[in-house]
Amino acid sequence: MDIDPSPSTSSGFLMDLTYSGLPRIDENNTVDPKSPKERVLELLDILESHVEKLRREAAQLEEDRDHLLSSLDSVRNTDLIVDLPDNDRDDVCQYAERIMSRCLTVEVKILTQRDKMQEEALHQVNHLIDSLVMCVKSDPESAKARCITFMNACSSNVVHGITDKKFESALLGCTVDDQKRVKKRLQGLLNYFDKLNVTSIP
Incomplete structure (x- = not known):
């Protein structure tokens, strides 16, 4: 389950609005009954959920990029292009190559331990x-x-x-x-x- 923490002083966290709403520890909070270890572990649980969400989104981007490259390759090798007049075929191929090159500028890398x-x-x-x-x-x-x-x-x-x-x-x-x-x-x-x-x- 994705956790989107909301601002709260009783939880021991203070919303850090400078980075996508990720939480940080409010060290000045003296009201929270939890021990420092419990507060840190709770924060780490929330951050772990964000890390896993980031990996899923990156994996989806990687898959989307591969699908785009595959589609572009299919278009470049379609019989419709082969049947075009030389000038038209050159124009279409150059356009396809330009899109392909643009797509290849996107790199998504997910390391697996x-x-x-x-x-x-x-x-x-x-x-x-x-x-x-x-x-x-x-x-x-x-x-x-x-x-x-x-x-x-x-x-x-x-x-x-x-x-x-x-x-x-x-x-x-x-x-x-x-x-x-x-x-x-x-x-x-x-x-x-x-x-x-x-x-x-x-």
């Missing part, structure tokens, strides 16, 4: 996904079938097909945040296969 085992697990997961991507053009049907087995490893409810146990084992060694990102990446690949109308091989 990992121990050595989690780093190794994520490396293994990325290696397996990269090997899948490498065979998309040469054998899209098999690639989609394998992608589905990876996706099944991300869900406790397998709708159809089998689960890749090697991928599942590596994924379970990753952090929760990395597991969510991997699932989104695989979902993006499946959406790509659907656009290509690829039928997976059982």
Whole structure:
């Protein structure tokens, strides 16, 4: 639950209006019956909720940026542009490149804390996904079938097909945040296969 603290002297906090309404300790408050430790912990709880909210919003911005880049890439490779006269095609491509460059000026970086085992697990997961991507053009049907087995490893409810146990084992060694990102990446690949109308091989 997101907490938006309101001004209060009885709680031991005083609203700091200089930074987005975040609270700070009112050290001059002698009325609050709570101990100094309780007051500090209460403040930290509120600030922690704001930090988690910030991470969620940053993750959403990162996802929005990726979707924009993907859409721009789709527009640049559409058959409509190929069919345009040379002059018109150049104008459209330059416009698309300008928007792409503008979008790339936005950088959102969320660091995930990992121990050595989690780093190794994520490396293994990325290696397996990269090997899948490498065979998309040469054998899209098999690639989609394998992608589905990876996706099944991300869900406790397998709708159809089998689960890749090697991928599942590596994924379970990753952090929760990395597991969510991997699932989104695989979902993006499946959406790509659907656009290509690829039928997976059982």
